Amino acid sequence: MRFTGCRGFCERGPIVTISPLGIFYQKVQEKDVDLILSETVKKGKILDYLLYEDPNTKLKALSEKEIPFYKAQKRLVLGNNGLIEPTKIEDYIGIGGYQSLAKALFQMKPEQIIEEVKASGLRGRGGAGFPTGKKWEDCRNALGSTKYIICNCDEGDPGAYMDRSLLEGNPHSILEGMIIGAYAIGGNHGYIYVRHEYPLACKNAEIAISQARKAGLLGENILGSGFHFDVEIAKGGGAFVCGESTALIASIEGRLGEPRSKQIHTVNRGLWGKPTNINNVETWANVPLIIEKGSNWYSSIGTEESKGTKIFSLVGRVKNTGLIEVPMGITLKEIIFDIGGGPKDGRKIKAVQTGGPSGGCIPASLFDLPVDFDSLTQVGSMMGSGGMIVMDEGTCMVDVAKYFVHFLEEESCGKCLPCREGLKRMGQILEGIAEGNGDEEMLSLLEELSEVVKDTSLCGLGKTAPNPVLTALRNFRPEFEAHIHQKKCPAGVCTALIQYSISEDCVGCGACANICPTKAIVGEKKEIYRIVSELCIKCGSCKEVCKSNAVILQ
């Protein structure tokens, strides 16, 4: 029995699979364990009620392969999560782990490794998509004998958790990638920068490092090759901005986590003033694959400019949420409707927000768009770290823009004026629009301000912060205008612009009056109830609880 890392299908967790039959049980409770052991494991009988049932076709799926959520995926990096116990190095070696390292150390020269990574077309998975091989080459060619290797696991986007799942579920693959990278670049010291809020990731990474040291995979003279490299963990205090490379370096050095001007790149002058190579968790996890199977194989997956697979966290208003790994170039439609299973409660899907707070909202009309670095940038969004939030008609775009701007306003370090003050003002304007106090002038000011914040901010956080607002304005302008001119929120979200009332369908059960937190619903049993609008805080509890659909939202 193995306790594995995350299988990705969060919607249906906890998940149990039984090998070699590949039986896939979902939503397993403690009480089911005895039954699974006595029935399935001993007698080979399948427990029907634990199988996955497709909500669209009502068909039961026996194994992972039959489930639509997994069918369209290509789980190269994430797939091993389900096979190994993260705290056991033997498990990782058992599935062929550290073979790539041996190959790199004994059969390849550092330059060859860099050539291989360059040829594979691997681009940074942290979001910007900088070619990894090019970065390594620059760092290798940078002046100085001491070089640092950093793994960036300071993931903080709302709704994104793939880096965490990788570091928790398969820490050795990241270590292996880092050792190969260090050998290619010529670095002898590495850091894994992981946020303090990921205790399991910290713990598993620590265990992995000490196991690797014991096995001679880290430290002096790795596998007898004469190359030495060691890794330590640097814990971040949970500042979103520390995911930015220069802020991350400042944080490791013990300074305030703030970005600096990047005229001189970190590959030339990074940690402690030395050349430093920073890559995202997912990028590192891709490296062993490329070394093992070759750049030709790797570059056959994906599109012309974006190679390989990408992990997304698919969340929001779709049936199947969770971590998915798909080849680059797959369309948004396939992700949302095939893997995600389509809209949750029969509502129409309106948009998808990719790239977290730095990304943009892509409207349903563009769902045929292939998902790769460049096409997403073209429509004003970005790959980002890989968050994918699906929104339906019940989502108000003004509210979404407001949420992201407020998130970034709080997470901004406050060093530069446009990000600190600009985002605050953008938030105020959006707040005004959501409350029905907006006018046409505010809208144009918002647009102008967004452009300037984008142009002049110091680091990536500020430079991309207006993206959600700009794309929402571009693609969903009528919604903003409805807030301004008609003083209406079409999605029924902005509390200042909506009103609850009870229609004549009311059967007088009194359920709404019981649940109302402010006692704003009055009336007698068996008679039509009434909402006192002065007391109503528009929480929507009454609408949820009403069985006869008598509460109307206007």
Added chain:
Amino acid sequence: MERKTVHITIDGRWLEVEKGKTILQAGREFGIYIPTMCYMEHLAPYGGCRLCVVEISHDGGRPFIDTACTYEVSDGLVVQTQTPRIIRARKILAELLVASAPNVKIAQDIASRMGILKVRFPMEDNRCVLCGLCIRMCYEQMDGKALGFSGRGTGRKVSMPFQTRPETCRLCRGCEYICPGMVVPSHGVKDPGELCGRCVRIEEIPTCCPMGTFGCFCDQNPL
């Protein structure tokens, strides 16, 4: 022998500049005005106020925006300080600055120099513009290390460690000396959204600048 200068172009002017200088320093040397707030000679460039943004391109490449105070010159650099994109950015930045600290003279000065007469944001009254000059003064020139930033985002402020004066502070008052908020405050705001703007509204105060000297923007300018 290695050449000690590089050739750059600022606003179409071909200039020979000492290596290692920033675009801002080069501009000042040749009398090209680039507005700044958080920059001070002999202190490390900070790049926080972003007012000194300029458009930069290398060898005909795509122009990008960066701050003149942090960008070091190199051969073939082409800099534009007056493009519509830059002017728009400066105006908005000045507006943001003056809206948050209308009674700090430097904010008013910059706003009037940018020709702003009306602010479209709700006014606040901060005395600190978070330029960080005091911190750098203390750290770099006085070796005091007594000041630093605390908080994040809009909650950011200049503070002593744990809000108590550390032993390293020798009360040299370098921070006070350098602080732009310590200059005699502007006349302040009467109506929300109104700016001081005395120097640009010549018709209101014809004798605003009795000496007629360049750079004096308010009658109370102690300089």
